[in-house]
Amino acid sequence: MQYGATNFPVKPVLEEIAVFGRLGFDYxxxxxxxxxxxxxxxxxxxxxxxEALDRYGMGIVCHLPTFLSTADLTESLRRVSxxxxxxxxxxxxxxxxxxxxxxxxxxxxxxxxxxxLWREHALDSLERIVSAGKSFGVQLCLENLFPKISxxxxxxxxxxxxxxxxxxxxxxxxxxxxxxxDGMPRILEFIKTFADRIHHLHxxxxxxxxxxxxxxxQGSLDFNATAEALRRSGYDGTVTLEIFxxxxxxxxxxxxxxxxxxx
Numbered sequence: 729m730q731y732g733a734t735n736f737p738v739k740p741v742l743e744e745i746a747v748f749g750r751l752g753f754d755y756x757x758x759x760x761x762x763x764x765x766x767x768x769x770x771x772x773x774x775x776x777x778x779e780a781l782d783r784y785g786m787g788i789v790c791h792l793p794t795f796l797s798t799a800d801l802t803e804s805l806r807r808v809s810x811x812x813x814x815x816x817x818x819x820x821x822x823x824x825x826x827x828x829x830x831x832x833x834x835x836x837x838x839x840x841x842x843x844x845l846w847r848e849h850a851l852d853s854l855e856r857i858v859s860a861g862k863s864f865g866v867q868l869c870l871e872n873l874f875p876k877i878s879x880x881x882x883x884x885x886x887x888x889x890x891x892x893x894x895x896x897x898x899x900x901x902x903x904x905x906x907x908x909x910d911g912m913p914r915i916l917e918f919i920k921t922f923a924d925r926i927h928h929l930h931x932x933x934x935x936x937x938x939x940x941x942x943x944x945x946q947g948s949l950d951f952n953a954t955a956e957a958l959r960r961s962g963y964d965g966t967v968t969l970e971i972f973x974x975x976x977x978x979x980x981x982x983x984x985x986x987x988x989x990x991x
C-alpha cells in the first residue's frame with residue numbers, strides 16, 4: 729500500500745507538503761479547492777510544488793474541485809463547473825498525477841423535485857469530464873458520496889455508471905459508504921462488486937450518521953472486516969487518510985493502525 733494525506737486548502741500547499749513529508753507519507757492528495765489550492769494558484773507555484781514533492785520523495789494524486797455544481801439546473805453554472813474541473817485536470821496532468829479523484833454531482837435545491845432531469849445533467853457533465861481525462865492521460869476515479877447529498881452512493885448506481893463509462897475507475901470512500909443504514913454491508917458490497925474498478929481509497933472513521941472524518945478506531949466502522957475484504961480483493965494501491973484533525977499526528981497513528989490491519 730501507498731499512504732497519502734490531503735491538504736487543507738485554506739493553508740499554503742507548500743507548507744502542507746512539508747508537514748506530510750516530515751510525517752513520512754508516500755504522496756500528497758492535492759485538494760484543488762480555493763482559496764490556496766485552486767488551479768490558478770497552484771499553477772503559479774507549480775515549479776516549487778514539484779520541487780517540494782521531489783525533496784520529500786512524494787508522489788501526487790489530485791482531487792478535483794469539490795464544491796462545484798456540475799448537475800446544476802442552471803446551464804451556465806453547469807458549464808463553468810465543468811470548465812473548472814477540466815482546467816484542474818489539465819494541471820493534474822502537468823504535475824504528473826496518474827490519477828485524479830472526481831466528486832460526482834450533488835443534488836440540492838429544486839433538483840430533488842426533478843431527479844431525472846438532474847441525472848441527465850449529471851451524466852452529461854460526467855461524459856465531458858471523462859473525455860477530458862482521456863485526452864490528458866489522467867485516470868479518473870469517481871468517488872462515492874452518501875445518500876443525503878447525492879444518489880451516487882450505492883453499488884447499484886455505480887454499476888450503471890461503470891457500464892456507461894467503462895474507462896472510469898473508482899475512489900472508494902470508506903467513510904462515505906458507512907453513513908446511513910446498512911453501512912458495513914454497503915462497504916463490503918462495493919469491495920466485492922468493484923474489486924477491478926477500485927483504484928484508490930479514502931479512509932476515515934465515523935459513527936454512521938455524518939461525515940466526521942475521525943481517526944481510525946474512533947468511530948463505529950469495522951476496519952477489521954474492511955481490511956479483510958480488501959485483502960481478499962487483492963487491493964494494494966493508494967490509500968489517502970482523510971482525517972481532519974488539527975493534530976496531524978493522528979494521521980500517523982491511523983496509518984500505523986492500517987498497516988497492521990493490512991499486513
